Amino acid sequence: MTDSGDGGPDVTQDVQVPWEEDPGDLYDNAPCGYLTTLPDGTIVKVNETFLDWTGYERRSLVGRRRFRDLLSPGDKIYYETHYAPLLSMQNDVHEVAFDLVCADGRRLPILANSALGRDPAGLPRVIRTTIFNATERRGYEKELLAARRAAEASERRVRVLQEIVADLAAAPTEADVAEAVVRAPAPAFGASSATVWLSDPDRDQLTAIACTDPAGPARDDVPRGSSRAVAEVARRGDLHVIGSIEEAEEHFPDLAAAMRRDRRGTAVLLPLTASAAEDQAGVEVLGVLGFDFVEQRELTDSELRVVRLLGHQAGQALDRARLYDDLGRREIRSIFLAETTRALEVVPRLMPRARRLIERMVPEMAEWAEVRLHVGPAGLLADAGGPAPDPDRLDERIVEVLASGQTQLTDDKGPDPDCAVLPLVANGKVFGTLALRMAPGRRTAVTEAVFLAALADRAALALENARLYEQQRAIARTLQRSLLANDLPSDPRFAVETHYQAAAHDLEVGGDWFDAFLITPDKLAVVVGDVVGRGIDAATTMGQLRSAIRALASAEAGPARLLERLDRFVERVESARMATVAYAEVDLSTNEMTYACAGHVPPLLAEPGGPPRYLLDARSGALGSRAGRSMRLEHRTRLPAGSRLLLYTDGLIERRNRGIDAGFEVLARAYAGRRDSPLPGLAAGLADFLVGREHADDVCLLCLSIGVEERLERSIGADPLQIALLRKDLRGWLIANDVDDDSTQAVLLACSEAVANAIEHGYRDDPFGIVEVVAAVSPQAVEVRVRDQGQWRATNADTARGRGLKLIRQVMDHASFDHDEGTTVTMRRNRREAR
Amino acid sequence: MTTDQWVTFTKVGTVDLVRLAGEIDLANAPEIGREIVRQTGHAGAVLIDLTAVSFLDSAGVRLLDGLVGDLDDQGTPIRFVVGATGPARMTLQLCAFRDDLLATDLDRAASELAP
Numbered sequence: 001m002t003d004s005g006d007g008g009p010d011v012t013q014d015v016q017v018p019w020e021e022d023p024g025d026l027y028d029n030a031p032c033g034y035l036t037t038l039p040d041g042t043i044v045k046v047n048e049t050f051l052d053w054t055g056y057e058r059r060s061l062v063g064r065r066r067f068r069d070l071l072s073p074g075d076k077i078y079y080e081t082h083y084a085p086l087l088s089m090q091n092d093v094h095e096v097a098f099d100l101v102c103a104d105g106r107r108l109p110i111l112a113n114s115a116l117g118r119d120p121a122g123l124p125r126v127i128r129t130t131i132f133n134a135t136e137r138r139g140y141e142k143e144l145l146a147a148r149r150a151a152e153a154s155e156r157r158v159r160v161l162q163e164i165v166a167d168l169a170a171a172p173t174e175a176d177v178a179e180a181v182v183r184a185p186a187p188a189f190g191a192s193s194a195t196v197w198l199s200d201p202d203r204d205q206l207t208a209i210a211c212t213d214p215a216g217p218a219r220d221d222v223p224r225g226s227s228r229a230v231a232e233v234a235r236r237g238d239l240h241v242i243g244s245i246e247e248a249e250e251h252f253p254d255l256a257a258a259m260r261r262d263r264r265g266t267a268v269l270l271p272l273t274a275s276a277a278e279d280q281a282g283v284e285v286l287g288v289l290g291f292d293f294v295e296q297r298e299l300t301d302s303e304l305r306v307v308r309l310l311g312h313q314a315g316q317a318l319d320r321a322r323l324y325d326d327l328g329r330r331e332i333r334s335i336f337l338a339e340t341t342r343a344l345e346v347v348p349r350l351m352p353r354a355r356r357l358i359e360r361m362v363p364e365m366a367e368w369a370e371v372r373l374h375v376g377p378a379g380l381l382a383d384a385g386g387p388a389p390d391p392d393r394l395d396e397r398i399v400e401v402l403a404s405g406q407t408q409l410t411d412d413k414g415p416d417p418d419c420a421v422l423p424l425v426a427n428g429k430v431f432g433t434l435a436l437r438m439a440p441g442r443r444t445a446v447t448e449a450v451f452l453a454a455l456a457d458r459a460a461l462a463l464e465n466a467r468l469y470e471q472q473r474a475i476a477r478t479l480q481r482s483l484l485a486n487d488l489p490s491d492p493r494f495a496v497e498t499h500y501q502a503a504a505h506d507l508e509v510g511g512d513w514f515d516a517f518l519i520t521p522d523k524l525a526v527v528v529g530d531v532v533g534r535g536i537d538a539a540t541t542m543g544q545l546r547s548a549i550r551a552l553a554s555a556e557a558g559p560a561r562l563l564e565r566l567d568r569f570v571e572r573v574e575s576a577r578m579a580t581v582a583y584a585e586v587d588l589s590t591n592e593m594t595y596a597c598a599g600h601v602p603p604l605l606a607e608p609g610g611p612p613r614y615l616l617d618a619r620s621g622a623l624g625s626r627a628g629r630s631m632r633l634e635h636r637t638r639l640p641a642g643s644r645l646l647l648y649t650d651g652l653i654e655r656r657n658r659g660i661d662a663g664f665e666v667l668a669r670a671y672a673g674r675r676d677s678p679l680p681g682l683a684a685g686l687a688d689f690l691v692g693r694e695h696a697d698d699v700c701l702l703c704l705s706i707g708v709e710e711r712l713e714r715s716i717g718a719d720p721l722q723i724a725l726l727r728k729d730l731r732g733w734l735i736a737n738d739v740d741d742d743s744t745q746a747v748l749l750a751c752s753e754a755v756a757n758a759i760e761h762g763y764r765d766d767p768f769g770i771v772e773v774v775a776a777v778s779p780q781a782v783e784v785r786v787r788d789q790g791q792w793r794a795t796n797a798d799t800a801r802g803r804g805l806k807l808i809r810q811v812m813d814h815a816s817f818d819h820d821e822g823t824t825v826t827m828r829r830n831r832r833e834a835r
Numbered sequence: 836m837t838t839d840q841w842v843t844f845t846k847v848g849t850v851d852l853v854r855l856a857g858e859i860d861l862a863n864a865p866e867i868g869r870e871i872v873r874q875t876g877h878a879g880a881v882l883i884d885l886t887a888v889s890f891l892d893s894a895g896v897r898l899l900d901g902l903v904g905d906l907d908d909q910g911t912p913i914r915f916v917v918g919a920t921g922p923a924r925m926t927l928q929l930c931a932f933r934d935d936l937l938a939t940d941l942d943r944a945a946s947e948l949a950p
Contacts, residue, residue, distance in 0.1 A: 803896060
């Protein structure tokens with residue numbers, strides 16, 4: 001130290017203060033703590049300030065404690081590993097932060113500076129340490145740290161929330177939304193587990209749909225009206241934080257039990273709503289998110305804000321998913337309805353249409369469905385799927401619905417609550433019911449009420465249309481049959497065979513017709529015609545034309561005049577215009593035929609010993625035709641005995657895959673091939689051969705045979721009903737052959753018994769057996785042969801059959817039974833003149 | 836199958852009158868038989884009118900024979916009205932039905948049955 005040369009105060013010396021400065025007082029009451037310790041840390045001297053801060057008494061420290069004994073456990077280690085070595089190496093240490101453990105256990109943050117004094121030999125002699133109180137500074141540091149941590153946590157929560165929002169935006173269904181939401185509380189708040197319940201108005205419950213627990217909540221569905229915490233929160237619509245089990249105990253015992261079971265300290269229940277939490281009133285709670293913590297935990301305001309935000313975001317996502325689901329369902333429903341309507345239109349008839357409806361519904365939307373229509377005497381029923389509900393209860397409910405016209409979507413009285421019964425209404429009248437049980441996994445009938453009502457409406461309309469169609473079709477068919485089936489004349493001099501075959505595929509009736517009538521006892525008229533169009537109008541018009549022809553035909557007029565009169569008739573009955581007619585009159589005394597064709601396909605005539613030929617003369621236009629030749633012509637030709645004349649409609653020869661010329665050729669060949677066939681069955685056989693079963697058009701045939709069959713040959717099926725038909729033919733044939741009455745009765749009886757025997761006995765085990773009957777007549781006798789291929793078994797027990805055989809022997813002059821490959825009965829009855 | 840076209844039931848006084856019509860054969864006789872038994876179970880007397888029958892075979896005979904057996908057992912009088920000629924008479928005569936069972940006049944037969 002040297003003096004400065006400038007004469008200023010000598011600062012190498014302390015400035016003298018004008019009061020007594022006691023060094024002891026300075027030491028003891030310095031603004032810092034002061035410790036003197038031995039090199040091993042044993043305190044040898046301590047000032048008042050230190051004692052004041054720490055609350056120790058001097059005598060408990062000096063000579064008794066080491067500095068490091070006063071440090072917190074972590075700091076003791078730091079003292080040994082850093083502080084002491086550093087001090088011994090560099091002789092001083094600065095601003096080391098420690099926590100001092102005070103006398104009362106309180107921790108005092110300090111900063112310590114130490115210096116090591118050595119003896120002349122360089123060995124450590126003393127450590128002097130000053131202690132500064134760092135309470136405020138450490139507090140500030142702590143605050144800084146906490147703030148940083150809070151900022152980080154908040155940032156993490158925001159990041160989690162952002163991720164969740166992104167997930168929610170991508171979640172198309174409610175289930176996906178729930179999956180995204182349930183994953184949020186763990187990363188965002190450190191929650192232990194979380195569960196999402198979705199509000200299900202259909203089932204009136206909150207359905208537990210997602211859970212972080214891999215085992216999941218065992219279908220913890222909560223009825224909406226229940227007193228459970230989840231339901232209560234959903235009703236209230238606001239966030240609930242239940243801080244402890246005790247708190248839960250007070251309000252939600254069920255939650256307290258769950259918390260105790262799962263060892264949870266805090267639980268949070270968050271309603272998921274689509275609109276912001278502020279305007280809660282009237283807000284629909286779409287679900288509830290529950291999450292919990294193992295520890296008791298308070299949520300900070302910023303955390304609560306994030307929780308609410310999460311609830312809101314999730315609510316919006318649910319709302320959107322719900323609308324999306326609704327939209328999807330609505331689209332599927334409208335597609336279903338449209339397709340059903342189209343599918344029903346394809347089948348016009350009632351029963352197929354009802355079946356088609358049921359097939360559309362089961363199994364796609366219903367596991368069981370049934371249509372009942374109260375139409376006709378027996379009604380109609382179509383059902384599919386199963387299990388069917390209790391039939392008695394269903395009957396009861398159907399009666400109720402039919403009476404009230406009110407839909408029953410559920411049933412609380414019967415064993416099948418899920419079975420819905422809807423009325424089918426047309427023109428304000430309930431004419432049937434549609435009952436169903438929705439397919440498992442589908443929404444309930446109550447939820448689908450609007451859709452089901454729409455379906456029932458469409459079904460009712462379609463079925464009513466089919467019913468009307470059916471009714472009209474039935475009327476048309478009845479009308480047509482009544483007009484066609486009227487007694488055709490029979491006479492030994494001629495025979496008429498007819499056949500009418502309706503179009504396949506349920507088309508409406510056509511306007512084809514045939515007729516045969518006697519104008520005078522000696523003049524026969526035969527007609528085949530075709531009215532334009534189909535359905536009941538065509539059938540009616542056909543009836544009118546048929547009557548008109550019967551009325552206008554006269555002994556004098558002849559075919560050409562008749563057609564002229566029909567032309568005038570058509571002027572008044574417009575629907576008959578363009579009808580075509582083939583008409584022939586046969587003089588039975590001379591076998592002379594006069595015919596005319598008005599736009600109709602030409603008759604086909606087969607004469608004995610020659611090939612069939614088409615009668616191509618006397619052709620003119622259709623009735624009332626303006627373009628066709630209006631001059632009506634007729635042509636005369638003689639029919640040798642045994643001739644067969646065929647009148648038919650164009651349906652017989654027209655086929656899509658065959659030209660009409662080819663059709664004429666095929667018909668002529670087929671007709672020629674059957675010239676020796678018996679007349680009965682000839683027309684049907686031709687139709688079957690030419691058009692088959694898949695014919696698209698009606699077919700109508702009339703075959704007129706002039707003269708009598710010499711031999712009667714029939715093959716009949718093993719059916720008792722066939723015997724009457726055989727007798728009818730046989731009776732006509734016998735009368736035509738002038739067989740006397742007694743003989744006729746006898747032959748009829750014997751023949752019946754022989755055929756009955758074949759059916760009852762020979763074909764006992766074969767319902768498809770055929771019985772052949774051949775009858776021939778000569779001036780002396782009638783001979784009949786009845787043959788079957790059945791098994792002959794002589795059983796005397798069958799006394800009734802025995803009576804039949806006895807009758808044969810009684811009424812016939814000769815009868816023999818031959819049991820070789822079936823049974824042949826040969827019988828002869830001598831005619832009266834010859835007896 | 837309804838049997839209305841072959842069999843109708845009326846009463847003449849206290850007598851049950853069964854009118855058969857058309858062709859009676861293997862195809863319809865069993866059905867007609869059952870119907871007659873059903874309708875005349877408690878009759879005091881039965882008159883069966885066969886005049887409108889246009890054909891009768893052994894199955895028909897079996898039916899009528901069974902009927903006579905049943906009614907005889909019950910002590911219920913029965914008569915068949917048949918024409919002087921015709922298919923029904925022919926068959927019944929061929930099967931040698933008792934003359935006392937056959938009548939030609941319906942009213943007389945009815946009054947004989949219920950004097």
